[in-house]
Amino acid sequence: MGRKTLLLLIMGVFMAYYIYIPLPDNIEEPWKLLCLSVCLKTVTDLIMFAELLGMNHFMNIAMFFVNLQEVPPTSDENVTVTETTFNNIPVHVYVPKRKPERLRRVLFYVHGGGWCLGSAALFSYDFLSRQTADRLDAVVISANYRLAPKYHFPNHFEDVYNALKWFLRQDVLDKYGVDPGRIGISGESAGGNLVAAVTQRLIDDPDIKIKLKTQSLIYPALQTLDMDLPSYRECSRFPTLSKSMMVRLWSGYFTEDRSLAKAMLFNQHVPVESRHLFKFVNWSSLLPEKFKKGHFYNSPTYGSSELTKKYPGFLDVRAAPLLADDNKLRSLPLTYVITSQYDVLRDDGIMYVTRLQNAGVPVTHNHIEDGFHAAFSYYGFKIGYRIENQYMNWLSEHL
Numbered sequence: 001m002g003r004k005t006l007l008l009l010i011m012g013v014f015m016a017y018y019i020y021i022p023l024p025d026n027i028e029e030p031w032k033l034l035c036l037s038v039c040l041k042t043v044t045d046l047i048m049f050a051e052l053l054g055m056n057h058f059m060n061i062a063m064f065f066v067n068l069q070e071v072p073p074t075s076d077e078n079v080t081v082t083e084t085t086f087n088n089i090p091v092h093v094y095v096p097k098r099k100p101e102r103l104r105r106v107l108f109y110v111h112g113g114g115w116c117l118g119s120a121a122l123f124s125y126d127f128l129s130r131q132t133a134d135r136l137d138a139v140v141i142s143a144n145y146r147l148a149p150k151y152h153f154p155n156h157f158e159d160v161y162n163a164l165k166w167f168l169r170q171d172v173l174d175k176y177g178v179d180p181g182r183i184g185i186s187g188e189s190a191g192g193n194l195v196a197a198v199t200q201r202l203i204d205d206p207d208i209k210i211k212l213k214t215q216s217l218i219y220p221a222l223q224t225l226d227m228d229l230p231s232y233r234e235c236s237r238f239p240t241l242s243k244s245m246m247v248r249l250w251s252g253y254f255t256e257d258r259s260l261a262k263a264m265l266f267n268q269h270v271p272v273e274s275r276h277l278f279k280f281v282n283w284s285s286l287l288p289e290k291f292k293k294g295h296f297y298n299s300p301t302y303g304s305s306e307l308t309k310k311y312p313g314f315l316d317v318r319a320a321p322l323l324a325d326d327n328k329l330r331s332l333p334l335t336y337v338i339t340s341q342y343d344v345l346r347d348d349g350i351m352y353v354t355r356l357q358n359a360g361v362p363v364t365h366n367h368i369e370d371g372f373h374a375a376f377s378y379y380g381f382k383i384g385y386r387i388e389n390q391y392m393n394w395l396s397e398h399l
């Protein structure tokens with residue numbers, strides 16, 4: 001065998017290893033997902049490499065690539081799109097052009113992107129907001145918020161909360177011709193996290209008299225306590241979100257100090273003083289049998305309390321809404337939760353469904369058996385359109 005052949009063989013094996021991900025049989029359009037996965041993996045690895053060389057912060061480079069997908073706020077034949085600020089927070093507002101027959105319902109939308117990427121202007125969010133406004137004859141508010149690594153928790157939470165609070169004033173609702181009895185809030189991934197958190201917080205705010213009618217959480221991230229849930233074990237390398245990336249995003253919400261990410265990766269970041277919180281995320285009692293199959297519950301390994309002293313955010317209920325007690329959960333509005341089978345965040349969503357049901361909150365759980373993380377926002381997947389339709393139908397009926 002010549003040297004060239006050997007080299008080609010080695011390269012071939014390396015490429016195959018790089019590209020190969022064993023996908024389950026029920027994944028629709030597996031080639032599309034494989035291509036997406038290779039693109040994401042290549043970009044991620046290149047950026048990591050650049051970062052290793054000290055060229056730039058990982059997220060700043062990622063942000064550059066993501067921002068290429070932004071579109072300007074442009075009205076079309078059915079929907080007027082404007083950019084404005086609510087309490088100094090930039091938002092996009094989508095108002096149907098047809099004449100309203102009565103006061104309109106409204107959806108407040110919070111985008112995803114791991115607390116460090118994305119904006120209301122991204123093509124996929126803009127498209128979804130237009131569709132929602134048009135199909136539901138609803139006003140859609142799509143909020144921006146400050147992002148990591150420049151800003152850390154609780155800035156993201158506060159921006160979304162302050163924009164929502166500003167919107168929920170009667171004079172503002174009147175200005176947009178909105179029915180105060182039909183206000184919903186939705187968000188995906190990190191946006192689902194923020195939605196769950198602000199919805200809990202609204203309940204305690206004495207200044208706000210208006211109640212939300214619905215909350216919709218689309219594959220939300222809801223807790224940082226246990227990074228060894230069955231979904232983290234099963235999907236740790238599944239596209240489009242690996243466990244190591246999720247750990248990096250979670251820790252990046254609180255700090256750039258990599259010691260938090262490291263401790264989280266080994267699930268040794270919670271100190272023994274906080275052991276009482278584990279009951280809120282105990283998958284052994286909160287997951288239905290089908291999702292526990294083949295897994296053993298390991299009691300938590302406690303870490304040093306240095307991390308919680310420095311970064312108390314990761315045990316804060318405003319960052320981890322699953323840590324709310326039942327009394328708080330009881331007052332939550334009608335809830336819609338989407339979870340995907342092949343998603344590290346699957347069990348966060350499922351445990352929240354169980355906890356809300358136990359607290360007597362009406363919940364619709366839409367579990368997507370062939371779903372993966374962010375299936376909704378990668379343009380062009382059949383599964384994305386299917387989930388979008390189900391979500392729209394639910395909103396149309398319940399909001």
Ligand SMILES: *[C@@H]1O[C@H](CO)[C@@H](O)[C@H](O)[C@H]1NC(C)=O
Pocket residue numbers: 076077078134
């Ligand atoms: C506007 O609404 C009409 C009627 O429902 C529809 O056929 C058309 O595709 C819509 N246009 C856009 C840009 O969505």
Ligand SMILES: *[C@@H]1O[C@H](CO)[C@@H](O)[C@H](O)[C@H]1NC(C)=O
Pocket residue numbers: 278279282284285299300
């Ligand atoms: C979790 O729940 C199981 C029962 O399902 C129980 O045996 C275990 O002690 C619980 N662990 C924690 C830390 O709450």
